[in-house]
Amino acid sequence: MKKSQKVISLVMLFLSALAIEMVSMPAFAHGERAQMASLRMRTINWFDTEIFHAGTGERFHGEDIKMKIGDELLIKGKFVPSEWWPEHVNSVEDAVYLNVGVPGPRFIRIDSRINGVPMIRSTRLEFGKLYEYEVRLKARMPGRFHAHSVLSIEGAGPIIGPARWVDVTGNEEDFENSITTMTGDTLNLETYGIRIIIFWNVFWFIVALGWLGYWFRKRPTVMPRYIKTTELGDDADSQLTMTDMIVSFLFFGGVLVATATGYFVTQQLYPITTPLQTGKVEVPHKELDNSVSLEVLDARYRIPGRSFKITLNVTNNSPHPVQVGDYMSGGLRFINPVILPGLTRADSHDLLSPDGLTVETPVDWIQPGTTEKITIYADDAMWETQRLTSLIYDPDSRFAGMIFFYDPSGKHRYYQEIGGQMIPVFGEYQATPSI
Amino acid sequence: MGAYGDVDKTNEEVSLDGQSKRGGPKSFVPAVKTAADQLEAWKRLDTVMVPVMILLMGGVVVFLVALTVGDWDYWQDWRDRRWWPLVTPLSFIIAPAVFTYFFWHYFRLPVAATCIAVGYGVGVWASRYFNFHVFAGFPVNFIAPSTFIGMCIVLDATLALSRSYYIAGFVGAFLFGIIIYPLNWPTMAPFHVPVEYNGFVVTVADLMGYQYIRTAIPEYVRIIEESTLRTFGEHVAPLTAVFAGFITILNYYLWVWIGSILTRSRWMTKLV
Numbered sequence: 279m280k281k282s283q284k285v286i287s288l289v290m291l292f293l294s295a296l297a298i299e300m301v302s303m304p305a306f307a308h309g310e311r312a313q314m315a316s317l318r319m320r321t322i323n324w325f326d327t328e329i330f331h332a333g334t335g336e337r338f339h340g341e342d343i344k345m346k347i348g349d350e351l352l353i354k355g356k357f358v359p360s361e362w363w364p365e366h367v368n369s370v371e372d373a374v375y376l377n378v379g380v381p382g383p384r385f386i387r388i389d390s391r392i393n394g395v396p397m398i399r400s401t402r403l404e405f406g407k408l409y410e411y412e413v414r415l416k417a418r419m420p421g422r423f424h425a426h427s428v429l430s431i432e433g434a435g436p437i438i439g440p441a442r443w444v445d446v447t448g449n450e451e452d453f454e455n456s457i458t459t460m461t462g463d464t465l466n467l468e469t470y471g472i473r474i475i476i477f478w479n480v481f482w483f484i485v486a487l488g489w490l491g492y493w494f495r496k497r498p499t500v501m502p503r504y505i506k507t508t509e510l511g512d513d514a515d516s517q518l519t520m521t522d523m524i525v526s527f528l529f530f531g532g533v534l535v536a537t538a539t540g541y542f543v544t545q546q547l548y549p550i551t552t553p554l555q556t557g558k559v560e561v562p563h564k565e566l567d568n569s570v571s572l573e574v575l576d577a578r579y580r581i582p583g584r585s586f587k588i589t590l591n592v593t594n595n596s597p598h599p600v601q602v603g604d605y606m607s608g609g610l611r612f613i614n615p616v617i618l619p620g621l622t623r624a625d626s627h628d629l630l631s632p633d634g635l636t637v638e639t640p641v642d643w644i645q646p647g648t649t650e651k652i653t654i655y656a657d658d659a660m661w662e663t664q665r666l667t668s669l670i671y672d673p674d675s676r677f678a679g680m681i682f683f684y685d686p687s688g689k690h691r692y693y694q695e696i697g698g699q700m701i702p703v704f705g706e707y708q709a710t711p712s713i
Numbered sequence: 714m715g716a717y718g719d720v721d722k723t724n725e726e727v728s729l730d731g732q733s734k735r736g737g738p739k740s741f742v743p744a745v746k747t748a749a750d751q752l753e754a755w756k757r758l759d760t761v762m763v764p765v766m767i768l769l770m771g772g773v774v775v776f777l778v779a780l781t782v783g784d785w786d787y788w789q790d791w792r793d794r795r796w797w798p799l800v801t802p803l804s805f806i807i808a809p810a811v812f813t814y815f816f817w818h819y820f821r822l823p824v825a826a827t828c829i830a831v832g833y834g835v836g837v838w839a840s841r842y843f844n845f846h847v848f849a850g851f852p853v854n855f856i857a858p859s860t861f862i863g864m865c866i867v868l869d870a871t872l873a874l875s876r877s878y879y880i881a882g883f884v885g886a887f888l889f890g891i892i893i894y895p896l897n898w899p900t901m902a903p904f905h906v907p908v909e910y911n912g913f914v915v916t917v918a919d920l921m922g923y924q925y926i927r928t929a930i931p932e933y934v935r936i937i938e939e940s941t942l943r944t945f946g947e948h949v950a951p952l953t954a955v956f957a958g959f960i961t962i963l964n965y966y967l968w969v970w971i972g973s974i975l976t977r978s979r980w981m982t983k984l985v
């Protein structure tokens with residue numbers, strides 16, 4: 279191998295070593311469809327999601343949300359950790375962090391809360407309880423991003439919630455991130471401390487070049503020293519001169535003095551510092567309204583028809599007559615157009631089926647104080663396109679979702695989580711077994 | 714002085730890169746005919762191969778640190794008083810220890826650690842700047858690497874002064890573990906200033922970790938400030954430093970020993 283080739287191959291090796299750091303980079307692609315069906319269906323039930331321009335309140339229904347750098351985006355909604363949580367997935371009772379799915383710091387997060395409690399740190403949640411969340415972001419870099427709500431669950435990974443497309447324009451250079459410390463200083467976090475960092479890095483780099491420069495001051499150094507060391511054998515140490523000792527001592531002492539000086543000067547400059555803060559934050563939960571309760575009698579998934587059929591008893595203990603308006607599962611929302619007419623998708627990736635829900639019911643409205651047996655059909659090709667049909671390949675064929683009831687005025691709404699055993703059907707539905 | 718006197722001597726044992734001695738003097742670069750030519754070749758070795766070697770060793774250590782220290786050194790909000798100053802010197806001393814044996818045994822050059830610190834510095838700044846700043850979009854101040862140059866010079870200088878791996882380990886490696894925190898404190902302290910944010914007291918570093926979104930690194934994965942040592946309150950840092958110093962000594966001895974095996978076995982096979 280020629281020397282030039284050797285040099286090139288060494289440089290390539292160096293670069294490939296650097297590339298390893300890339301692998302450990304915090305990347306985030308919206309891999310919602312890649313997640314196991316049971317993870318999407320039976321972990322976090324997301325609903326009532328709203329993502330909009332926080333400054334103007336504009337919803338941008340049917341198109342991308344348009345923002346400028348420095349504008350704020352609000353992601354808010356509700357979720358219920360599923361009672362049918364898969365046994366093989368870590369629980370929300372250990373550690374949960376309210377996250378957001380964007381490709382890195384294209385936004386900064388300026389606030390995030392669950393049930394009103396700031397979520398700077400992690401928390402714990404309970405199954406079957408109601409949580410309201412809110413994440414406020416500020417656009418930092420231009421581009422078109424799919425912004426998701428995400429709950430990170432220790433051991434289970436990110437549970438990806440609903441999303442909207444956001445189109446950010448403007449000049450990155452204009453972005454400033456000013457904060458005020460408890461010592462009263464106002465800082466721009468984009469550039470804070472960078473001069474000190476550069477100063478110390480350059481300083482130590484020069485010191486190192488001084489040390490290496492001393493030992494390699496003769497040209498050539500390496501081969502003559504090799505020969506000398508070999509020749510001297512056991513006496514090889516004798517080639518170190520008195521000057522070598524003095525220089526070594528000066529560098530040894532100099533480094534310790536510079537380190538100590540740097541430390542004490544820094545203590546003077548920043549007399550008030552605190553250790554990194556950690557530890558869990560407690561969040562109060564809310565109970566679901568149980569006025570309308572239900573009991574699943576039978577649930578079947580018909581694979582060729584991409585159709586999900588649930589037969590259930592509904593008991594209405596609320597003061598209003600109610601009927602099923604929508605059913606949500608695995609991020610998909612199936613609407614009964616009889617109850618909720620005229621809904622349309624917020625954007626091309628909105629997982630809404632405006633007429634995907636059919637309700638077979640003996641009465642138009644389930645009256646207060648009565649129990650009725652109804653059957654709902656959630657039919658849409660989204661089952662397939664969102665790869666939720668893989669549910670039948672999960673180790674336990676179970677489903678979960680949220681079912682929503684409305685009164686005739688539309689003013690009152692009741693919701694419950696629904697779930698249980700699901701049986702796949704490979705041909706046509708048979709008559710529901712009599713129960 | 715001494716070293717130059719040897720140049721004129723035709724040494725049959727030594728080839729240009731100091732490695733391939735198989736086949737005797739005739740087989741290596743035939744261009745070296747005169748003593749002047751050889752001097753030129755040796756100079757080229759110093760000016761080309763030494764910097765390349767520094768960069769290469771640095772690249773290897775960037776890789777090693779990424780695998781072992783990783784997040785503790787990537788982010789300002791991971792450099793705590795407990796784990797970062799313990800894990801980092803323990804991991805970072807491995808390569809200097811291995812190469813110290815090579816450089817000292819064959820050349821009596823106390824430069825291995827400093828060469829690595831410089832090569833690492835170049836590599837890690839390139840990686841952080843391009844990967845973390847340009848590509849991923851994090852502000853440079855949040856992902857700036859730590860410096861280990863001071864620790865490495867102390868280690869090299871101790872070896873030069875003592876001419877003994879044992880003393881270099883006992884004094885140099887101990888200081889290596891001890892001074893990482895004060896050495897880096899000037900660039901860390903600004904990020905440990907407290908801020909009140911939404912009713913919580915956090916450091917500037919914590920706040921940046923919260924604001925600059927890392928979806929794949931939720932807050933709970935941070936391994937910081939975790940230990941029973943917390944009962945020692947503000948004395949956590951010095952206690953950790955002493956502990957880190959002691960185990961760094963042991964790790965230094967271990968890797969110098971491994972370095973001696975690697976170096977000798979490779980050279981032995983080349984010599985046979």
Ligand SMILES: [Cu+2]
Nearest residue numbers: 308424426441
């Ligand atoms: Cu997405």
